[in-house]
Amino acid sequence: MNEADYKKVLTDYIDKRLNISEEEKEIIASSYTLKSFQKKEHIFSQGKPCSIETFVVKGTLRLYHVDNKGQEHVLLFAFPEWWVGDMASFNTGEPSSLNLQVLEETIALVIDPTEKEVLLKKVPKLERLFRLMIQKNLSVLQKRFLLTISANASYRYLELIERSPGIEQLVPQHQIASYLGIHPESLSRMKKQLLK
Amino acid sequence: MNEADYKKVLTDYIDKRLNISEEEKEIIASSYTLKSFQKKEHIFSQGKPCSIETFVVKGTLRLYHVDNKGQEHVLLFAFPEWWVGDMASFNTGEPSSLNLQVLEETIALVIDPTEKEVLLKKVPKLERLFRLMIQKNLSVLQKRFLLTISANASYRYLELIERSPGIEQLVPQHQIASYLGIHPESLSRMKKQLLK
DNA sequence: TCAACTCGTTGACATAGGTTAAGAGATTTC
DNA sequence: GAAATCTCTTAACCTATGTCAACGAGTTGA
Numbered sequence: 001m002n003e004a005d006y007k008k009v010l011t012d013y014i015d016k017r018l019n020i021s022e023e024e025k026e027i028i029a030s031s032y033t034l035k036s037f038q039k040k041e042h043i044f045s046q047g048k049p050c051s052i053e054t055f056v057v058k059g060t061l062r063l064y065h066v067d068n069k070g071q072e073h074v075l076l077f078a079f080p081e082w083w084v085g086d087m088a089s090f091n092t093g094e095p096s097s098l099n100l101q102v103l104e105e106t107i108a109l110v111i112d113p114t115e116k117e118v119l120l121k122k123v124p125k126l127e128r129l130f131r132l133m134i135q136k137n138l139s140v141l142q143k144r145f146l147l148t149i150s151a152n153a154s155y156r157y158l159e160l161i162e163r164s165p166g167i168e169q170l171v172p173q174h175q176i177a178s179y180l181g182i183h184p185e186s187l188s189r190m191k192k193q194l195l196k
Numbered sequence: 197m198n199e200a201d202y203k204k205v206l207t208d209y210i211d212k213r214l215n216i217s218e219e220e221k222e223i224i225a226s227s228y229t230l231k232s233f234q235k236k237e238h239i240f241s242q243g244k245p246c247s248i249e250t251f252v253v254k255g256t257l258r259l260y261h262v263d264n265k266g267q268e269h270v271l272l273f274a275f276p277e278w279w280v281g282d283m284a285s286f287n288t289g290e291p292s293s294l295n296l297q298v299l300e301e302t303i304a305l306v307i308d309p310t311e312k313e314v315l316l317k318k319v320p321k322l323e324r325l326f327r328l329m330i331q332k333n334l335s336v337l338q339k340r341f342l343l344t345i346s347a348n349a350s351y352r353y354l355e356l357i358e359r360s361p362g363i364e365q366l367v368p369q370h371q372i373a374s375y376l377g378i379h380p381e382s383l384s385r386m387k388k389q390l391l392k
Numbered sequence: 393t394c395a396a397c398t399c400g401t402t403g404a405c406a407t408a409g410g411t412t413a414a415g416a417g418a419t420t421t422c
Numbered sequence: 423g424a425a426a427t428c429t430c431t432t433a434a435c436c437t438a439t440g441t442c443a444a445c446g447a448g449t450t451g452a
Contacts, residue, residue: 075338097339127327130327137334138283145271150267153438172398185442349408369429370429381432386409
């Protein structure tokens, strides 16, 4: 696949949701920059402003936070056709509280706040797309929050593998533990229990 | 205070963030309906579509979810100048998973999806206001989520009363427990511990 | 190819918070 | 103003998960 092919993934994605003209497709394609990232690389980091919004074309990423005890907490794993970033930081310029790290070699389309503003001026329709995207993020997070405080770890684990079958092949187990909000030893013990 | 005064709270709120003309103020004021709600009343409920978005002018509310074990979980308490609703349901018409209940007699300005769409057509500027509102909601929820999985209940309790001083006067303790994700007995025990 | 890491597992013990039950004040309701 | 209901507290016991330490199997790197 070449650059044009990768960008077509994005414009197809948008077209499916909004119906955009060929001209708009070109504007969008030229507003985004194609980047590839190596395993373990950090695309943005906690403490610095996040000036990147990412549309994943290929690969796997994790978005995580390090708390003041030094513990990591995975907020989400990202796969192809996902938007990832730290919206708060991207829009306000304040330091991010999140890290975006590559788990499997990734190809993504990225944009910075200035370019995004220009793009939105040229294709105002996209306002709606991004609003829907935020809304979706919010309702996903809300569900996750409610699940986290109302169900125990085994239930959350089963829910995760049902919702994302194959995730155990893509992501090391200690990071799944971190996503579930428990320690690797606990997940290990729990899986043993579940086998009964 | 009369109806016009209450609506002025909203238009002032918006003017502070967007700079709107007198004419726009009038359109906004006439798009919202003033309602008052009695203590314990439910403004919308789980299982039914939520066709109301609320701007609180006076009073206290709680937004909560009942899980499949019948346990209630408070997502947030709402105070004057807050927007409350279930965005997912409001925008898609799908059944809500949340309940909005009045804790103290409340006066609010409400709008339904159709009226809101009309309003947005008349005053497109507001798109931005609502996008900022969602973004803010998202980053608040994200912070809350990370705190919930990285800190214990006493830390979360202290954080809450520091962030919302006076909340203990406004909200019964068992609902604060529910907000913290613990049982009333645990909060009671915890407070005793903290006195040392 | 040897050394150093990384990852998952196991076991023993510690602790936060859940569960159940009871009782004492407040507050609401009729 | 008596009865019913709600709210908070306490206590005893239970359970899920954390913590620490050790071990073996892979994997990575010099």
